[in-house]
Amino acid sequence: MTITLSGTAKTFGDFTAVHPLDLTIPEGSFFALLGASGCGKTTTLRMIAGLEEPTSGSILLGDDDITHLPPHKRPVNTVFQNYALFPHLDVTENIAFGLRRRGVKSVKKQVEEMLDLVQLGDMARRKPRQLSGGQQQRVALARALINRPQVLLLDEPLGALDLKLRRQMQLELKRIQTEVGITFVHVTHDQEEAMTMADSVAVMYGGRVVQLGEPAELYENPRSTFVANFLGTSNLIEAEVDSEGTDEPDELRVHVVGDDATLRLPRARCAAEGVDAGTKVLVGVRPEKISLTRTDGADSASQGGSADGRAGVPEGRNRLTGRITDASYLGVSWQYLVETPACSELTVYEQNVSRDDRLTPGAQVVVHWRPEHTFALDATQDAAAGEEAV
Numbered sequence: 001m002t003i004t005l006s007g008t009a010k011t012f013g014d015f016t017a018v019h020p021l022d023l024t025i026p027e028g029s030f031f032a033l034l035g036a037s038g039c040g041k042t043t044t045l046r047m048i049a050g051l052e053e054p055t056s057g058s059i060l061l062g063d064d065d066i067t068h069l070p071p072h073k074r075p076v077n078t079v080f081q082n083y084a085l086f087p088h089l090d091v092t093e094n095i096a097f098g099l100r101r102r103g104v105k106s107v108k109k110q111v112e113e114m115l116d117l118v119q120l121g122d123m124a125r126r127k128p129r130q131l132s133g134g135q136q137q138r139v140a141l142a143r144a145l146i147n148r149p150q151v152l153l154l155d156e157p158l159g160a161l162d163l164k165l166r167r168q169m170q171l172e173l174k175r176i177q178t179e180v181g182i183t184f185v186h187v188t189h190d191q192e193e194a195m196t197m198a199d200s201v202a203v204m205y206g207g208r209v210v211q212l213g214e215p216a217e218l219y220e221n222p223r224s225t226f227v228a229n230f231l232g233t234s235n236l237i238e239a240e241v242d243s244e245g246t247d248e249p250d251e252l253r254v255h256v257v258g259d260d261a262t263l264r265l266p267r268a269r270c271a272a273e274g275v276d277a278g279t280k281v282l283v284g285v286r287p288e289k290i291s292l293t294r295t296d297g298a299d300s301a302s303q304g305g306s307a308d309g310r311a312g313v314p315e316g317r318n319r320l321t322g323r324i325t326d327a328s329y330l331g332v333s334w335q336y337l338v339e340t341p342a343c344s345e346l347t348v349y350e351q352n353v354s355r356d357d358r359l360t361p362g363a364q365v366v367v368h369w370r371p372e373h374t375f376a377l378d379a380t381q382d383a384a385a386g387e388e389a390v
């Protein structure tokens with residue numbers, strides 16, 4: 001069922017945990033609330049569950065106003081981080097708990113269905129302490145789903161698992177959601193987790209949703225420095241809108257502050273409002289979109305270029321000259337830091353495909369990328385917002 005929050009807010013004393021929130025969570029979607037610790041994710045979830053009463057605003061489930069309905073009357077179940085399984089009951093009885101409480105006598109068939117769904121058929125008679133963290137998590141999920149809720153709320157359900165198991169369970173959760181087809185609202189502070197699983201992600205910051213969209217939309221088109229830095233890494237470069245080309249309908253040209261360079265980007269990818277010649281913006285580009293071409297050695301010679309920085313760089317790309325200051329091996333890729341006149345640390349990821357000609361600190365390079373891969377943000381924000389916020 002579609003969940004609609006309208007002006008839903010929560011204050012504790014004089015502290016506002018959630019500012020009036022307007023949010024529509026479509027029926028059958030896997031929806032993630034993503035944000036750093038303390039931004040109001042759990043409070044929002046608890047309001048949907050009925051465990052916290054909104055200070056103002058309303059919550060609808062489909063067309064029904066459930067704002068003042070007690071938790072047990074809502075067709076909503078919650079799975080918490082610590083699972084809260086009953087230690088003295090085996091897997092079957094843990095899963096059957098909700099049915100038994102409602103006086104359902106024959107639970108066997110439904111429990112079996114759930115055991116199949118979470119793939120724990122051969123562990124039906126084990127106690128929770130005889131299960132791994134991931135298996136306990138599945139029991140908690142089955143225990144919630146057997147009540148056939150219309151909405152399942154998950155508050156950091158994978159938080160206690162180690163990284164590898166987490167990744168595995170993310171795919172598993174997604175499979176289960178697709179199979180049962182009900183609305184999942186998933187709270188996490190892990191951006192990769194939100195992006196892997198969710199159809200839509202609401203990024204929260206300081207009790208507000210700052211951006212909402214599909215994972216790729218958020219990643220490719222961040223509208224604020226917080227989202228640009230919190231979801232992955234962004235290079236943000238100070239620039240001013242160039243007087244030339246301001247009448248171009250589709251393209252924006254900017255001049256990099258402190259460097260003799262002009263960059264181009266699609267006008268639609270500029271989140272700053274009212275851009276005129278001279279308006280300051282932060283130009284952004286993701287590290288994996290950038291290519292490096294060496295200008296002081298092998299590359300330029302072999303490609304027949306000169307050492308002036310034009311070597312081997314296709315026409316029409318945005319380009320800056322710089323010097324490698326750090327190279328780290330990440331297995332799947334290399335991460336380079338590049339110092340340019342305007343920016344002391346541009347981050348570049350290069351896929352680890354060829355093992356020759358590694359760039360080493362000190363190498364002179366041109367960093368270049370396609371104008372379409374460039375975005376721009378309002379420069380009045382803190383350029384480092386969201387960098388450390390995990």
Ligand SMILES: Nc1ncnc2c1ncn2[C@@H]1O[C@H](COP(=O)(O)OP(=O)(O)OP(=O)(O)O)[C@@H](O)[C@H]1O
Pocket residue numbers: 012015016017035036037038039040041042043044189
């Ligand atoms: N019962 C309460 N009384 C007072 N303040 C509260 C209460 N519950 C939450 N808060 C505050 O509201 C803010 C939001 O809390 P919330 O639990 O929603 O954060 P969160 O996004 O879930 O964080 P985390 O990732 O750490 O779980 C926090 O600053 C928290 O201290």
Ligand SMILES: [Mg+2]
Pocket residue numbers: 041042043
């Ligand atoms: Mg929380």
